């Protein structure tokens with residue numbers, strides 16, 4: 397067993413529903429055995445109860461539950477930063493040409509290393525991942541995730557129209573390849589499978605039916621796709637599905653909207669769609685940096701909350717601008733500020749919840765991860781800014797841990813992550829800063 401001694405913060409309750417949802421231990425202890433938290437509370441109490449156990453001293457930083465990114469694209473790491481165009485042009489110009497390269501397993505393997513490293517060194521310990529259109533590249537992704545130990549929920553992306561021929565499949569092939577991947581990876585180690593049609597614009601009814609066949613055959617696999625991101629996209633989907641009431645209905649009619657479904661974006665929902673998502677318990681993955689970068693719009697968080705739709709956060713790399721969920725939290729906060737009276741004011745507790753427990757709930761993993769309650773896996777990220785950095789100065793002068801958390805969201809980056817654990821296993825540790833080179 398090990399006692400982790402730290403200032404830790406977590407949200408065992410939902411701050412959108414309960415006051416005092418943020419739990420803070422200023423000099424806290426977490427006793428971890430076989431990767432699980434077995435006792436928590438003030439460090440002094442834990443030490444008194446376990447005088448002989450080794451202690452990892454993590455003071456001087458903030459220890460948070462590992463982040464859960466509920467929308468991120470594996471094959472888009474190398475194209476982060478395609479700014480200045482709306483969604484459909486961005487897909488044509490940046491995303492799809494890059495994704496076409498993933499028929500080459502060696503290329504996919506190189507990017508898989510970059511992708512998994514990008515997530516883990518940002519403090520993300522669980523991710524719902526849009527895989528590749530190529531089944532073998534998805535296999536490569538799961539192999540890399542397993543090597544590192546990242547909790548990965550991922551699937552083959554399927555489409556049969558309007559992208560480019562090499563990215564298209566057929567309903568029969570989508571079913572066969574999906575089935576083989578599920579049998580190999582779903583429930584293997586820390587991996588789970590998510591059935592993943594790209595979006596209704598590129599998916600015929602036949603493809604959506606093949607997705608539903610997989611969901612019915614494997615009742616525990618997750619489902620993810622995109623919805624209501626961009627006005628031109630929504631109009632095209634309306635023309636392609638004249639029988640459907642709205643965008644959500646294209647998935648709903650196929651039986652794909654369930655408690656285990658996560659839909660990215662939902663920037664422009666109707667009231668009917670929000671009501672139906674709430675009724676099914678389906679989550680909206682809010683991707684604020686991507687929405688801002690692609691000019692998709694301002695996410696109506698207040699309407700989601702009022703309707704009772706669960707909301708989580710996604711980085712949406714590469715429409716998004718990087719892997720750090722701190723930045724997504726900050727951008728979510730900005731967006732709600734900019735919405736004025738229509739915005740939902742977000743506190744540091746809301747931001748932490750969105751980065752952690754909300755994602756765990758979206759994926760049906762709230763019994764396992766998402767906060768530091770006793771019994772959960774020790775998935776954690778230690779933010780300890782380098783001495784001399786501005787954030788280090790700010791944290792030293794923060795009056796309370798809650799103020800420090802707000803400052804971390806305001807200006808924390810990947811380089812402030814010192815260590816990351818998944819199920820008690822150290823999977824990332826920042827190497828010490830290199831000696832400064834002499835100027836002359």
Ligand SMILES: O=c1[nH]c(=O)c2nc[nH]c2[nH]1
Pocket residue numbers: 469483487491594595622625686712715
């Ligand atoms: O942000 C997005 N990124 C994508 O790759 C994509 N594909 C369909 N719709 C999408 N939206």
Ligand SMILES: [Zn+2]
Pocket residue numbers: 467469622660712715
């Ligand atoms: Zn996306």
